[in-house]
Amino acid sequence: MEKRKFLVVVDPSHERHLALERMLDIVTQRRESIANFHLLVGFEGADKADPNAPSEVIRGKQWFDELMAPVDATGVDYTVEFFWTANWRKSITDAAERFECDTIMLCESSAEHKRGITDSKWDLVRQARCDVVIVDEGTEAPIKTILAAVNTQAKDAGHQALNDRILERGKFLAEYFNADYHVVNAYTDSENFPDRQKISRMSGLPREKIYRDMGKPEDVIAATAERIGADMVIIGISPRTGLSAKFASHTTEKVMEKITVDVVALN
Template identity: 25%
Template sequence: MSNNSFLVVIDPSRDDQPALERAAHLARCTGIPLTLFLSIFDFSYEMTAMLSQDEREAMRNGVLAQRQQWLEQLAAPLIDEGINVAIKVVWHNRPYESIIDYTLENPIDYIIKSTHAHDKVKSVIFTPTDWHLLRKAPVPVLLVKENDWPAQGNIIAAVNVAAEDEQHQELNQRIVENAVKLAKVINANVHLVNGYPGTPVNIAIELPDFDAHAYNQSIKEHHQIRIEQLAKQFEIPETQCHVKEGLAEDVIPELAAELSAELVMLGTVGRSGISAALIGNTAEHVIDSLDCDLVAFKPKDFECPLAK
């Protein structure tokens, strides 16, 4: 973590603000400033034909001023603690675009936002703001649920140790590096997890003499060696390395529940368009299966589609 700022997305639809509580905790631990960000839009103000453009703008400015005052009230207790807090309220009809635009124009370390369960059918047609951020945000995105971060808790770093390409290897390094840094700040333990595919059913059927058990064991041992090599670089004990058979979207939530993890860190490829609707990203599949927070990282060479 650097000394830039945490961008905290405020949810105007709820009284409690889990993202702000989490961000405040991190600010106390790190000294990193907070920027409280609120994107609002009311289509009725744009369609009031009886009012002139100037009158509509005055009404919008009045709403913005009210929200600015509300954020100032949220920020006041934190400022009294000595936390550096800035406020930004914008009028924008696409919240995720306003968040990303601000991130592109300002030095932001993490986007921190509260999350909730997403309707899987509706999500294919109307992409949730959370998913847009996971796919397109140029900085790590921390999605917050209503769980605690107890001392001596567990952080899970989900890695893909089977990948040979430089992009995935760099992403593995960055995920684990950030997990270790955060663990030191909040006094937590880091666990690494990697899922591996089981024996393809068609091979077992077509080749009767094929030893599926030996094949599975060989694949697991290969992943175990790789994950322990990665762990050694960061002085993570081998007992905190977990290699499990299955898809990442199944393995990660299972381990998170088993360890009562407070946070999962993983990488996302930033897939968009039709492939995103049909295939999705691991982070999107995982988030609704977790009872804890999630941080998603992009590859180093990720190009934000909204960058001008």
């Protein structure tokens, strides 16, 4: 199996660093499949002298040594970069491309947004060229169950390609973590009913691991994730543009807000 390269984002103003904790979980669970990871420690702010910047962002060597001690104990290779930036999203995507990372990992919440993704993180999810994992405290290692959410009723080529990517990534991650794999497809009315046999052909899964429920996507996906005890949910970011893209983005954001486990976002 291919080895993965991760970019792990740590905000020093946080007390708990969920993305780094999850990276440690992955190292423990899948050590042989990790090439290395790059740790990006930084804060979004226009000016280091800004009096409104939280004092917690000023950290010393002892803080960093304590932060990395559990990782050092595993013997995994990693590199570190410190930054203070006015363009948080660009700094992260540039680092991901510079280090040729397959996956960006960051935590879901912040001091200002206990639930819900911040604007800068949402911008990152929309613009990243690799997988973005939004880590949440509802997931506990090891990762045992993965749920992929698709929209097979969509007929345009962009959505069909996105469905293929979601299902491919779900299969890969299920094999990567030796996890149980399920697929969910929400629909809003009986005239738009998903074809379970089609989803089975696309995913390679038996019918009993495919879920079709009527309702808003965010409600159906969250309910299914809870029902099967999902540790990770894979969702796609709409390829549409303009007003329809804004509406779809709002729907995707609602999904991410309702789910309390790790979310893998794909463009």
